[in-house]
Amino acid sequence: MTFSSFVVRNTFRNKRRSLLTMLSIGFSLLLLTLMMSIWRTFYIDQGPPDAVKRVVTRDRVSLAQFLPAFYREKIRSVPGVAAVVPLTWFGGRYKDDRSQNSFAQMATDPEEYMKVATDKIVPPEQVAAWQHDRTGALVDVELAKKYGWKLGDRITLQGTIFETNLDLTIRAMYHIDPPVRALYFNQKYLEESVPWFKGQAGFYIAQVASAGDVAPVSKAIDDTFHNSPQPTKTESQKAFQLSFVAALGNVKAFILLICGAVVFAILLVSANTMAMSIRSRTREVAVLKTLGFTHQRILSLFVGEAVALALIGGAMGTVAASALIRWLTHSSLAIGIPAGMRVTIPTMLASLLVAATVGFVSSCLPAYNASRVNIVEGLRHIG
Amino acid sequence: MAIPISYNVRNLKLRKGLTVMTALGIALTVTTAIFLMALLAGLQRAFVSSGDAKNVLVLRKGSEAELQSGFDHTLFATMTALPGIAKDSRGEPMVSAELVVVIVLPRKDGTGEVNVTVRGMMPDGLELRPSVKLIDGRWFQTGQREVVVSKSIRSRFSHANIGDTMEFGKGSWKVVGVFDAGGSAYESEVWGDVNQMAADFDRTDGFSSAYLHATDPIAADALKNRVGDDQRLKLEGMLETDYYAKQTNSGAPIKIIGFVVAIIMAIGSSFAAMNTMYAAVAYRGREIATLRVLGFSRPAILTSFVLESLMLALLGALAGILLMLPFNGMQTGTSNAVTFSEVVFSLQITPMVAASAIAFALIMGLVGGFAPAWHAARQNILTALRG
Numbered sequence: 001m002t003f004s005s006f007v008v009r010n011t012f013r014n015k016r017r018s019l020l021t022m023l024s025i026g027f028s029l030l031l032l033t034l035m036m037s038i039w040r041t042f043y044i045d046q047g048p049p050d051a052v053k054r055v056v057t058r059d060r061v062s063l064a065q066f067l068p069a070f071y072r073e074k075i076r077s078v079p080g081v082a083a084v085v086p087l088t089w090f091g092g093r094y095k096d097d098r099s100q101n102s103f104a105q106m107a108t109d110p111e112e113y114m115k116v117a118t119d120k121i122v123p124p125e126q127v128a129a130w131q132h133d134r135t136g137a138l139v140d141v142e143l144a145k146k147y148g149w150k151l152g153d154r155i156t157l158q159g160t161i162f163e164t165n166l167d168l169t170i171r172a173m174y175h176i177d178p179p180v181r182a183l184y185f186n187q188k189y190l191e192e193s194v195p196w197f198k199g200q201a202g203f204y205i206a207q208v209a210s211a212g213d214v215a216p217v218s219k220a221i222d223d224t225f226h227n228s229p230q231p232t233k234t235e236s237q238k239a240f241q242l243s244f245v246a247a248l249g250n251v252k253a254f255i256l257l258i259c260g261a262v263v264f265a266i267l268l269v270s271a272n273t274m275a276m277s278i279r280s281r282t283r284e285v286a287v288l289k290t291l292g293f294t295h296q297r298i299l300s301l302f303v304g305e306a307v308a309l310a311l312i313g314g315a316m317g318t319v320a321a322s323a324l325i326r327w328l329t330h331s332s333l334a335i336g337i338p339a340g341m342r343v344t345i346p347t348m349l350a351s352l353l354v355a356a357t358v359g360f361v362s363s364c365l366p367a368y369n370a371s372r373v374n375i376v377e378g379l380r381h382i383g
Numbered sequence: 384m385a386i387p388i389s390y391n392v393r394n395l396k397l398r399k400g401l402t403v404m405t406a407l408g409i410a411l412t413v414t415t416a417i418f419l420m421a422l423l424a425g426l427q428r429a430f431v432s433s434g435d436a437k438n439v440l441v442l443r444k445g446s447e448a449e450l451q452s453g454f455d456h457t458l459f460a461t462m463t464a465l466p467g468i469a470k471d472s473r474g475e476p477m478v479s480a481e482l483v484v485v486i487v488l489p490r491k492d493g494t495g496e497v498n499v500t501v502r503g504m505m506p507d508g509l510e511l512r513p514s515v516k517l518i519d520g521r522w523f524q525t526g527q528r529e530v531v532v533s534k535s536i537r538s539r540f541s542h543a544n545i546g547d548t549m550e551f552g553k554g555s556w557k558v559v560g561v562f563d564a565g566g567s568a569y570e571s572e573v574w575g576d577v578n579q580m581a582a583d584f585d586r587t588d589g590f591s592s593a594y595l596h597a598t599d600p601i602a603a604d605a606l607k608n609r610v611g612d613d614q615r616l617k618l619e620g621m622l623e624t625d626y627y628a629k630q631t632n633s634g635a636p637i638k639i640i641g642f643v644v645a646i647i648m649a650i651g652s653s654f655a656a657m658n659t660m661y662a663a664v665a666y667r668g669r670e671i672a673t674l675r676v677l678g679f680s681r682p683a684i685l686t687s688f689v690l691e692s693l694m695l696a697l698l699g700a701l702a703g704i705l706l707m708l709p710f711n712g713m714q715t716g717t718s719n720a721v722t723f724s725e726v727v728f729s730l731q732i733t734p735m736v737a738a739s740a741i742a743f744a745l746i747m748g749l750v751g752g753f754a755p756a757w758h759a760a761r762q763n764i765l766t767a768l769r770g
Contacts, residue, residue, distance in 0.1 A: 027650045062485045064484070264411055265411045
């Protein structure tokens with residue numbers, strides 16, 4: 001029998017205890033992996049390659065303040081800008097007030113929209129149909145699936161910010177991974193229904209040539225409007241989205257707090273198990289010593305056992321987290337969950353590393369105590 | 384006959400290490416749950432305690448928030464003539480037409496910028512909000528570029544002290560006073576003169592909303608309906624208290640995340656508690672058999688072990704509550720889902736929160752303790768005595 005198989009056998013000799021410990025560690029690591037993935041999506045990921053080439057220009061002071069329509073041509077004239085479209089949050093009500101029925105609705109310019117939204121895949125004939133119908137709408141395939149919409153269906157959006165109801169016809173559907181579940185329609189239709197809105201837009205999205213252009217172009221755009229009555233704030237699409245996350249409160253501290261609690265909890269669980277398991281084997285340790293096992297050997301035996309338990313629990317947790325996130329991002333229940341969330345390989349490895357470290361740390365003291373057991377006393381010990 | 388509880392207490396004391404570690408594990412889970420519940424309780428308080436039952440808030444038909452609403456200023460004159468409105472200290476109808484905009488302010492600790500609600504109001508605006516108290520400086524003067532800020536705005540944002548100037552709209556505004564809104568939604572606002580604000584935000588043609596102060600809550604209800612029924616107005620009246628109660632759902636993201644986190648941690652802790660209890664049962668096999676021989680029934684043993692597990696959980700819950708108490712009253716902010724601006728609220732460890740935390744821990748104890756206790760009660764006496 002080799003040393004490692006001895007460790008494995010010992011790990012599973014009290015099956016119930018090992019299973020419970022692994023489950024406990026597994027659930028904690030599931031949470032840890034979830035938190036790390038959220039962190040990653042918010043603060044590390046740069047988003048899909050097309051998104052890093054987009055900048056958002058909005059009113060310097062408030063997103064609720066509209067920008068004049070002529071800003072669009074001024075933005076277009078900034079060197080490095082390839083295309084620019086206006087977007088306005090309609091914020092209408094579909095069917096009723098329930099949060100399951102709320103989704104993003106944006107007024108935009110269909111003629112140019114596809115040049116900016118290069119990562120949305122739409123059949124060309126559908127784009128043409130959308131552009132030709134002033135009351136047409138472009139919707140996410142996932143959204144259409146959720147509500148059972150088909151091309152040509154008519155839907156009504158009840159305005160809350162704008163005092164009008166829009167009757168829209170679904171003309172085109174786009175595929176995008178991850179899904180964004182938004183609806184786009186022609187800004188001209190909104191202008192006709194709400195005359196005071198004419199000549200304005202909520203914000204502008206511009207496509208720049210490369211990711212390196214984002215910073216200089218953003219600065220150039222803001223400089224253009226610096227001395228105008230309505231200065232702007234331009235930032236990358238990612239930063240723009242992050243400002244909504246920041247509004248939720250101190251998300252970073254929140255995540256760190258939960259992670260800290262989770263790590264400490266698994267440390268306790270693991271230490272507890274090891275202490276129990278080692279205590280019940282005091283006599284055995286004495287026997288091993290009589291057989292000639294050294295301190296170090298016995299120490300590594302127990303530490304190895306703890307690390308193995310933690311690793312198996314950790315692996316179960318990360319796999320479960322990954323499955324959970326995959327399911328969540330594709331289910332219609334996912335309200336407010338960032339669509340691009342994934343459990344990446346580095347995140348999984350980080351979780352496993354945490355698990356292994358916790359196993360190691362938690363077993364050190366009990367294992368050390370066990371390895372120091374006096375043979376005679378140990379043999380006398382009644383478990 | 385039941386086994387005395389002191390038996391369990393002594394057992395828990397005997398294996399101090401195990402007890403403390405398991406209880407701490409439960410305590411950590413409870414801490415997280417308390418944190419989340421306290422957040423929600425604070426948020427709830429911010430909205431529920433907002434508004435005066437005698438105030439009728441008037442918005443454009445169909446709009447859900449003051450920020451989205453807007454109507455022509457000529458309509459305001461029609462409103463003030465409606466019956467049921469109380470008189471202010473000068474004998475005029477107690478009404479205030481207001482303008483609500485959202486501005487961006489940098490956080491004091493440098494963690495970015497936050498949307499803050501700015502409210503322009505008429506002089507009666509202060510009188511019809513009796514729950515709001517001035518705690519420092521003075522109120523703003525009509526016709527001046529002056530603002531008063533809430534005390535949490537003062538503590539959370541830079542340039543918000545008395546004597547400072549804030550930059551928004553078309554220029555600078557002097558901070559002249561600080562008010563205390565008692566944890567209500569006004570706690571996140573900056574107030575100034577409505578006409579000055581309207582000029583700065585190019586909104587001189589109308590107002591966002593109007594507040595009508597009725598003589599009593601019953602008159603307020605009638606006034607609300609009168610506004611809605613008046614065909615000339617095309618407006619909607621609602622009680623101010625109802626308006627804020629509806630915004631409580633801003634806490635929904637925290638609620639969902641909190642629920643998921645607490646449940647996952649609770650499952651993990653239940654398994655840990657189960658482990659401890661199984662170990663306790665295993666160590667005491669012979670003891671349990673002896674108890675049986677002495678005449679204690681199976682149900683008595685089952686109850687005894689479940690009780691022990693519950694005590695362990697209770698210990699954890701108490702430790703968790705103690706750990707969280709220093710954070711009671713800590714202020715934080717979140718975005719109001721309706722207005723997009725920040726709502727400031729504080730962590731509230733209410734008796735309700737503490738009670739739910741204990742209940743939550745006891746459920747963990749019950750889930751974790753039942754199977755081991757069942758196991759203990761079902762043991763064969765002879766084999767256990769020999770073991």
